[in-house]
Amino acid sequence: MPPLQQPRLGRLLRIKDRPLEFSFWPMERTTRRYGLGSRVFATDPWTVIRRSVKKRCPAATLTAALALLEQSEDYFRAAESGVKAAKPLLLYYCYMNLAKAYVLATRQRNDVNDAMHGLRERRIALPNGTELANAYLDAFPTNAPPQPINVFDELLRAISHQGLPPNATRLHLAALMPQIVPGHRLWSAGATPGTKERFVSLEKIEFCRGANSTEIWLRLFLFADDLKRIDLSHQDLLDQTDLNQVLCEVACDEQVNRRRLICLEQIDVVAYEHRPSDSVPRLVETLRHRLWRTVLATPPYRKYYLYPAPAAERSEVLPQILSIYAVTYCLGSITRYRPHHFDAILESSFGPFIEAFLNDQPKQFLYLMASEFAETEVTKAAIV
Numbered sequence: 001m002p003p004l005q006q007p008r009l010g011r012l013l014r015i016k017d018r019p020l021e022f023s024f025w026p027m028e029r030t031t032r033r034y035g036l037g038s039r040v041f042a043t044d045p046w047t048v049i050r051r052s053v054k055k056r057c058p059a060a061t062l063t064a065a066l067a068l069l070e071q072s073e074d075y076f077r078a079a080e081s082g083v084k085a086a087k088p089l090l091l092y093y094c095y096m097n098l099a100k101a102y103v104l105a106t107r108q109r110n111d112v113n114d115a116m117h118g119l120r121e122r123r124i125a126l127p128n129g130t131e132l133a134n135a136y137l138d139a140f141p142t143n144a145p146p147q148p149i150n151v152f153d154e155l156l157r158a159i160s161h162q163g164l165p166p167n168a169t170r171l172h173l174a175a176l177m178p179q180i181v182p183g184h185r186l187w188s189a190g191a192t193p194g195t196k197e198r199f200v201s202l203e204k205i206e207f208c209r210g211a212n213s214t215e216i217w218l219r220l221f222l223f224a225d226d227l228k229r230i231d232l233s234h235q236d237l238l239d240q241t242d243l244n245q246v247l248c249e250v251a252c253d254e255q256v257n258r259r260r261l262i263c264l265e266q267i268d269v270v271a272y273e274h275r276p277s278d279s280v281p282r283l284v285e286t287l288r289h290r291l292w293r294t295v296l297a298t299p300p301y302r303k304y305y306l307y308p309a310p311a312a313e314r315s316e317v318l319p320q321i322l323s324i325y326a327v328t329y330c331l332g333s334i335t336r337y338r339p340h341h342f343d344a345i346l347e348s349s350f351g352p353f354i355e356a357f358l359n360d361q362p363k364q365f366l367y368l369m370a371s372e373f374a375e376t377e378v379t380k381a382a383i384v
Contacts, residue, residue, distance in 0.1 A: 007250040007265055013207035013216055015277055022205035022218075023302060024288050025376045027280045034277050039301065041381040045370035046073050049098075052373035057105045064112070065104040072097035079362065085339060087358050092332030094362075095325050098369055099155040105373060108158040109149060118142070118150025119326065121333040131334055131341045132350050135173040137326055139164055152325065159372060160289050160319050173330050175313040179323040181294050181305060182364060183356030190349035196230045199292065200237065202304040203261060207283070209276050215269035216276050216283055220247065222306070224260045232308060234262060240308030242317075243290060292320045295367040297380040321372070324365050327357065 012019045015036055020026055027034040042048050050069060057065045075094035079087050100112040118141075124134040141164040142149045157163040178187050178198055188197045206219045227237060238244040245267070252263035266286070272279035292305040309317050318326065331354070335342045345354055363380075370378040 004249055004251040007219070007252070007263065008208070008217065008269075009211045010208040010215075010217070011211060013209045013276055013280075020207045020277075020280070021300075022207065022284075022304075023377050024284060024371070025281075026207075026284065027277055028376065034275075034281065036277075037376055039377045039379060040374060041379055042370070043381045045366050045378055046076075048370045048378050049101075049373045052370075052375075053101060053105050056373070058107060058110070061104045061110055065101045068097045068101040068104070068112075072101065076362065076366070085342070086335060088328060088331035088335045088342070091358070091362055092328045095328055095365065096151055099151050099325070102369065102373060103151070103154045103158050106158045108154055112149065112151070112154075114148040115151050115154070116148050117329070118152035118154075119329050121330055131338070131345050132173055132177070132348070135330055137171045137173070137176075137330060139169040139171055139326070141166060141168075152322070152329075155325065156319070156322055159321060171316050171318075171326055172313075173327065175309075175316040176318070176323050176327050176330075177350070177353065178309075179292075179307060179317060179320070180327060180357055180361065181292050181320075182360040183353045186353040186356050187350070190351070190353050198230070198308055199305045200226055200230070200232070200308065202291075202306065203256060205304060207280065210269070214272050214276075216272060216279060217266040217269045218283065218287060219266070220264040220306075221252070221254070221261045222264070223256070224262050227262070237306065237308055238264070240310070240314070241290065241306050242314060243306070246286070246290070289319050293368075295364055295379060297382045301377060301379045321365070321368055324361060331358075
């Protein structure tokens with residue numbers, strides 16, 4: 001194996017005499033330029049969302065957005081009240097109304113009155129097939145007026161600035177479930193025997209600036225033994241995350257607790273003119289939809305992951321929030337139309353994963369969406 005290239009000559013990017021901490025919103029725009037972003041600690045993320053809607057939503061759609069938000073919160077409270085049989089359906093309607101409010105708040109649309117789900121549950125006829133193994137979703141793009149808009153596509157556009165292809169997209173539940181971070185090990189335990197975990201946790205992400213140039217870039221660090229544990233080569237990680245044109249491995253001699261780190265460096269740099277902080281948001285945008293995260297109540301408050309997917313499933317990998325939304329829609333559809341099948345699912349090998357998904361994921365989803373609304377990290381406050 002040829003020796004790895006040396007990392008680009010540079011140093012940590014420092015803002016106000018301290019290294020800039022990575023987040024999806026490390027900077028915020030002031031009246032003149034970008035300044036350091038802040039982290040919001042909230043025991044009730046609904047308060048943050050409501051404040052953000054009032055700040056961002058145009059006056060013409062504010063009443064509608066607040067009504068959607070109120071109903072979304074009511075669905076969430078009902079789902080958290082201890083109900084079991086209807087929980088997936090309640091959570092889906094919570095997420096859908098929250099998505100509509102976000103579409104209005106971001107000015108993606110100025111009317112969601114006649115919006116449709118934009119998803120349709122289907123099943124492939126398989127011998128001895130189960131509800132999860134043979135289920136898939138058709139996801140529909142929003143067509144030209146006067147056709148009604150589709151919420152799933154609008155949420156995708158509002159978050160990632162890129163919608164669905166012109167024709168219906170097929171999303172298999174078997175490809176969506178492993179994209180869920182909480183309970184991922186339960187998914188691998190319930191899948192075909194020998195199925196390996198997929199998520200690879202990142203130890204740290206660094207902002208770097210050129211030593212002799214006006215350029216900034218990112219470096220991602222992960223533990224080498226994490227790849228060995230799931231039998232994944234360094235190149236396979238880049239290929240299966242579709243990052244082989246974005247990142248490359250460079251030489252690294254760092255260790256943490258005697259565990260060797262791998263360093264992935266961004267191939268293309270982002271140039272800046274006067275202050276590197278003004279170009280940081282553009283730099284983050286190059287990678288933010290390739291990263292998964294969990295919300296933590298203690299430092300570092302976010303844990304980031306890469307998701308390597310098999311080639312056959314790569315076209316069905318969604319931004320994190322959308323994969324959660326799609327799986328919840330499918331489970332909600334089952335509980336609405338075939339509740340006896342949902343009971344069977346809970347007794348199947350995927351039962352523990354589904355239980356974890358319904359118990360642990362809703363609050364994660366809520367904090368992730370609160371962060372999108374507020375355009376800053378919203379984190380659960382640790383109460384002593």
